[in-house]
Structures are given as C-alpha cells and as structure tokens.
Amino acid sequence: MEEQSIPIGMLLQKAAKIRAHILEMVAEAKSGHPGGSLSAVEILVSLFFYKMRHDPKRPDWPDRDRFVLSKGHAAPVLFSTLAEAGYLPTSELKTLRKINSRLQGHPDHRVPGVEFPGGSLGIGLSAAIGMALAGKVDKKDYRVYALLGDGELDEGETWEAAMAAPKFKLDNLTAIVDRNGIQQDGLTEQIMPMEPVGYKWKAFNWHVLEVDGFDFRQVIDALEKAENMRNRPTVIIAHTVKGKGVSFMEWDPAYHGKAPDKDTVRKLVKTMLEE
Amino acid sequence: MLVQLASMRDAYAEVLLELGEEDPRVVVLGADTSVSIKTSLFGDRYPERFFNVGIAEANMMGIAAGLALAGKIPFVTTYAAFVPGKCLDQIRNAIAYPNLNVKIVSSHGGLTVGPDGASHQTIEDVAAMRAIPRMHIIVPADAPSTKSLVAQACRTLGPFYIRLSRPSVPTIYSASKDVEVGKAKILKEGSDIGIIACGIMVNEAMEAAEALSKMGVSAEIVDSHTVKPLDSETIIRVAKKTGALVTAEEQNIIGGLGGAVVETVTDSYPVPVSRIGVRDTFGESGEHKELMIKYGLTSKEITRAAKHLVDSR
Numbered sequence: 001m002e003e004q005s006i007p008i009g010m011l012l013q014k015a016a017k018i019r020a021h022i023l024e025m026v027a028e029a030k031s032g033h034p035g036g037s038l039s040a041v042e043i044l045v046s047l048f049f050y051k052m053r054h055d056p057k058r059p060d061w062p063d064r065d066r067f068v069l070s071k072g073h074a075a076p077v078l079f080s081t082l083a084e085a086g087y088l089p090t091s092e093l094k095t096l097r098k099i100n101s102r103l104q105g106h107p108d109h110r111v112p113g114v115e116f117p118g119g120s121l122g123i124g125l126s127a128a129i130g131m132a133l134a135g136k137v138d139k140k141d142y143r144v145y146a147l148l149g150d151g152e153l154d155e156g157e158t159w160e161a162a163m164a165a166p167k168f169k170l171d172n173l174t175a176i177v178d179r180n181g182i183q184q185d186g187l188t189e190q191i192m193p194m195e196p197v198g199y200k201w202k203a204f205n206w207h208v209l210e211v212d213g214f215d216f217r218q219v220i221d222a223l224e225k226a227e228n229m230r231n232r233p234t235v236i237i238a239h240t241v242k243g244k245g246v247s248f249m250e251w252d253p254a255y256h257g258k259a260p261d262k263d264t265v266r267k268l269v270k271t272m273l274e275e
Numbered sequence: 276m277l278v279q280l281a282s283m284r285d286a287y288a289e290v291l292l293e294l295g296e297e298d299p300r301v302v303v304l305g306a307d308t309s310v311s312i313k314t315s316l317f318g319d320r321y322p323e324r325f326f327n328v329g330i331a332e333a334n335m336m337g338i339a340a341g342l343a344l345a346g347k348i349p350f351v352t353t354y355a356a357f358v359p360g361k362c363l364d365q366i367r368n369a370i371a372y373p374n375l376n377v378k379i380v381s382s383h384g385g386l387t388v389g390p391d392g393a394s395h396q397t398i399e400d401v402a403a404m405r406a407i408p409r410m411h412i413i414v415p416a417d418a419p420s421t422k423s424l425v426a427q428a429c430r431t432l433g434p435f436y437i438r439l440s441r442p443s444v445p446t447i448y449s450a451s452k453d454v455e456v457g458k459a460k461i462l463k464e465g466s467d468i469g470i471i472a473c474g475i476m477v478n479e480a481m482e483a484a485e486a487l488s489k490m491g492v493s494a495e496i497v498d499s500h501t502v503k504p505l506d507s508e509t510i511i512r513v514a515k516k517t518g519a520l521v522t523a524e525e526q527n528i529i530g531g532l533g534g535a536v537v538e539t540v541t542d543s544y545p546v547p548v549s550r551i552g553v554r555d556t557f558g559e560s561g562e563h564k565e566l567m568i569k570y571g572l573t574s575k576e577i578t579r580a581a582k583h584l585v586d587s588r
Contacts, residue, residue, distance in 0.1 A: 109373045123365055127337045129334075131342070131345045164328050
C-alpha cells in the first residue's frame with residue numbers, strides 16, 4: 001500500500017468545527033445528546049475525511065463505503081460531520097429536532113449520507129452485517145463501518161450480531177465501540193459491567209484493536225489494520241471521554257442527554273475555534 | 276367431491292426457488308427453522324444467497340434491513356411464534372420506518388400449529404403488525420394463492436408480512452383464478468350476509484356458505500387475503516349489498532381482520548359485524564382440528580353467527 005501522510009492539521013480543524021456545530025445545534029434545540037456526540041468526533045472525522053470512499057454528490061453511489069451510526073442518539077455528530085463533508089448545508093444544522101426538519105432527534109434516511117435509522121439501540125451492527133453480506137454477494141469492495149455505544153453493548157442483539165459476523169467471514173466490516181464509559185443512568189461499569197470488553201469480542205472471534213479514540217494516528221492506523229485483515233471482522237475499542245472538549249461536561253452522566261444553554265455555548269465555541 | 280389438500284409452506288418454498296431464478300436480488304434468511312419450513316431448498320440451490328443466522332430473530336431482521344439497504348430483496352422466514360414477537364422493534368425501526376423492501380414470511384401461524392401449545396401458537400401477530408405504518412399484511416387461504424401473493428409481494432416495493440398456517444389446507448384457487456395483492460376476492464356471490472375471511476378460515480367460510488344455503492341464507496364469501504391495506508372498497512360494497520358481515524380469522528378477534536373490517540364499516544357504512552376468531556385467550560396443546568373446534572374456528576361458528584345476524588334483522 002502506498003504510504004500516505006495523514007493530514008492531521010485538517011482533521012483537527014474539522015474536529016473543532018464539528019464540536020462547535022454539535023454544541024450550537026444542541027443548544028438551539030434545547031435538547032439532544034451532546035456527551036456521546038462529542039466523544040465520537042475524532043472517529044467520524046477519521047472516517048469521513050480520511051478513510052472512507054464516499055462522494056457527497058452521489059450519496060447513492062453503489063460502491064461507496066457505508067457508515068452506520070448504531071448509537072443513533074449521537075445524531076448531532078453525524079449531521080455535523082455530513083454537513084462539513086458537503087451532504088447538507090451547515091445552515092440547516094440549527095433545525096435539529098424541530099418540526100418539519102429533516103434533522104430528526106435520531107438519524108433517518110431523509111438525510112443524504114445517513115445509511116441507517118439508528119436510535120433503537122442494538123440494531124445497527126446487524127444492519128451493517130446485512131450491508132457487508134450484500135457486498136460479498138455482489139463481489140464489491142466497499143467497506144462497512146458501524147459505530148456502537150458502550151452502553152449499547154448491553155443489548156442482546158449486539159451479541160447475536162457479534163456471533164454472526166465472524167461466521168460469515170465479514171472482513172469488509174469494522175465495528176467501532178465508543179468506549180466513553182458512561183450510559184444514561186451512570187457509569188457503564190456500575191449499570192452493567194462490560195469489562196473485559198475486548199476479551200468478549202475476542203471470544204466471539206473478532207479481530208480486536210484498542211485505541212485512544214481522540215488520537216487520529218491511532219484511529220486511522222487501526223482502520224487500516226482492519227482493512228488488511230482477511231476473513232475476520234474487526235472491532236476497534238476506541239477509548240474516549242463523554243463530553244470531550246467541554247470541561248464541565250466531561251465524565252458527567254448528566255450530559256448524556258442534556259443541552260447546555262446558548263450563552264455558555266457561545267463562549268465555549270469562541271474558545272474552541274480560536275484554539 | 277374430492278378435496279385436494281396442499282401445504283402453504285411447500286408452495287412458499289417452491290415460489291422462492293422461482294423468484295430466486297427470476298431475480299438475483301432475492302436472498303433468504305433463516306433462523307434454525309429452515310428445514311422445517313423448507314426454505315433450506317433455496318439454500319441448497321443458491322447457497323451464496325441463503326443466510327442461516329441461528330436462533331437469533333432480532334439479528335435476522337437487522338441483517339435483512341442492511342441487505343435491503345444494499346439493494347437486495349430479503350425474504351425472512353421463521354415461525355410466527357417468534358416473528359414478529361421477538362423482533363417487533365427491529366421490524367418497526369429498521370424495516371418499516373425506512374420503508375425497506377423486506378418480505379417477512381412467517382409459518383406456523385395461529386392455533387393450528389397444534390400440539391406445541393400456547394407458547395408456539397400465534398394469535399396476536401396480525402394485530403401487532405397492523406399497527407405499524409407502511410406494513411403490508413397478507414394472510415393467504417391456500418397453497419396456490421400463497422404462491423401468487425408471495426410472488427407479487429416480491430415485485431412490490433416495501434415491507435410485507437405474510438402469514439402462513441401449518442396444516443395442509445383444501446385448495447380454493449385454481450392456478451387460473453388469480454388473486455391480486457390489495458384486492459379482496461369475491462369467491463361466492465350472495466345477498467343476505469357477507470362473510471369476510473382470511474387464511475385457513477376462508478375454507479371454513481366456504482363450508483359455512485353451503486350450510487347457510489341449505490337454510491335459505493345466501494352468503495357472499497370474500498377472501499380478504501390482504502389485511503393491510505384492507506380493500507375497503509370491496510368491504511363497503513359487500514356491506515351495502517348484504518347489510519351484515521361476519522369476519523373469520525385464525526387470530527385474536529382483537530385487532531386483526533375483524534378489527535380492520537369493523538373500523539372500515541364504522542367509518543363509512545355501519546352495519547352489524549360478528550367476529551369469529553380466538554376470543555382473547557391463549558391456546559393449548561391439541562391436534563389442529565380439535566383446537567379449531569374448541570376455540571370456535573369452524574364453519575359451524577361462522578354459520579351460527581351469520582344465521583343469528585340474518586334472523587335478528
């Protein structure tokens with residue numbers, strides 16, 4: 001494979017812009033899920049601005065790579081990323097969760113670039129398997145990515161899917177777990193202990209990688225390793241922090257589904273974009 | 276008269292092979308019940324388009340959604356006891372909401388699965404599926420109409436729920452007598468009472484018509500194989516013509532075909548309606564004929580209800 005230098009500066013800029021969008025749109029909507037959106041920014045930026053083969057002008061391109069947001073409550077990070085990538089105007093982001101908007105509280109297929117209506121937790125990995133199976137049947141070389149929440153791993157269907165993907169040798173499938181350690185009611189390890197999470201996936205015959213989910217080099221390196229793996233799906237456990245980038249939101253379960261007010265967001269965004 | 280019996284699942288397995296040949300987009304998913312339902316025949320012929328996901332119905336629905344999103348026409352099949360029961364959320368959120376081209380075909384519906392008992396007898400599936408927007412619901416009456424309706428569902432964009440019963444049933448449709456998705460079929464003209472049935476109860480309705488005729492009651496028999504969208508035009512026409520209706524189905528009298536018919540006539544042309552079906556109770560083990568008698572799913576019950584409506588006019 002040709003060596004390609006990773007444009008870290010551009011990725012950092014995109015991440016900062018997307019964080020600002022997330023805060024602004026959630027504040028405008030006065031509701032939504034900022035915490036789990038902020039934790040996944042670098043993962044989506046790595047995919048949409050570096051790794052994935054996609055074209056905002058042709059969202060239905062049959063050979064495109066697919067991204068499934070299984071943790072659909074993180075819709076703000078998906079919509080912001082799609083807007084930054086050119087799938088929809090950034091001006092539309094402020095319509096999130098409002099009546100007559102395409103930008104629903106959880107993603108749906110009305111928005112170009114949204115591959116699957118995630119939201120009811122546990123289904124996304126199954127759907128990603130379906131897309132990956134279709135790719136195999138059609139002998140296409142597209143890849144499928146699914147982003148799962150760590151709280152979402154409580155859902156039984158996730159593990160039904162985890163059993164199935166290795167059976168079908170889906171090396172065109174990469175699951176990414178946003179391991180931010182917090183679910184709605186509190187810390188994941190208190191609500192429903194998931195550790196050792198990597199070993200669980202290993203026991204289900206997945207190729208398991210663990211990365212710092214905010215380090216572009218580590219995330220991208222893992223995505224490349226996943227692509228080079230044959231006959232097995234890969235799961236990347238991305239260690240992250242819920243609410244990343246906003247000091248008072250980090251590690252606070254209250255910000256799973258609570259919006260900060262507009263004044264606070266204005267100040268935060270100013271600092272963020274200056275940095 | 277010689278009554279010819281044929282199995283709906285045999286018909287389903289046959290038509291799947293034809294559809295697989297006709298359209299390479301057709302794929303089939305199973306959940307460890309493929310041999311019993313005979314979809315394994317598709318797997319034998321098209322192994323690269325057949326996926327057995329094990330005993331994991333929720334995952335099966337999610338995978339079907341993904342396949343449909345990538346342009347396939349997935350047929351998802353297992354027992355009605357588990358689909359939609361174990362995967363209603365996946366059907367709602369991953370299939371119906373995005374209006375995906377997934378065909379859910381469940382076998383062994385209703386009480387007539389027999390000795391397996393109440394845990395495996397599905398009496399609420401049609402009602403549950405009816406409440407989901409965008410879902411088409413088909414309950415065929417016999418083997419030939421199963422073949423035709425499944426093939427039409429395959430060629431019609433959108434989510435379908437097709438519910439088959441286990442016992443071999445008398446053949447009502449000859450190959451030439453066609454059925455059309457969305458159009459209720461008048462099987463026999465009549466003027467005193469309209470009997471709207473689906474599934475294995477269509478045959479019971481036909482038998483009831485004969486009994487009623489001996490009593491001097493002329494019954495119009497309608498096969499309402501498409502429970503959703505209901506052919507309300509035909510239902511209303513029959514209501515106007517006969518002035519009273521009996522519905523008959525192998526499911527709870529709440530929320531199924533009977534519910535749909537009552538809602539329709541109440542909205543547009545109220546007439547008395549008597550609903551034949553399982554009376555909001557769970558079943559039990561027993562042979563299918565015994566169960567039909569014990570739980571009131573017979574031509575006799577239909578006849579009695581029809582006669583009562585006609586007499587009380």
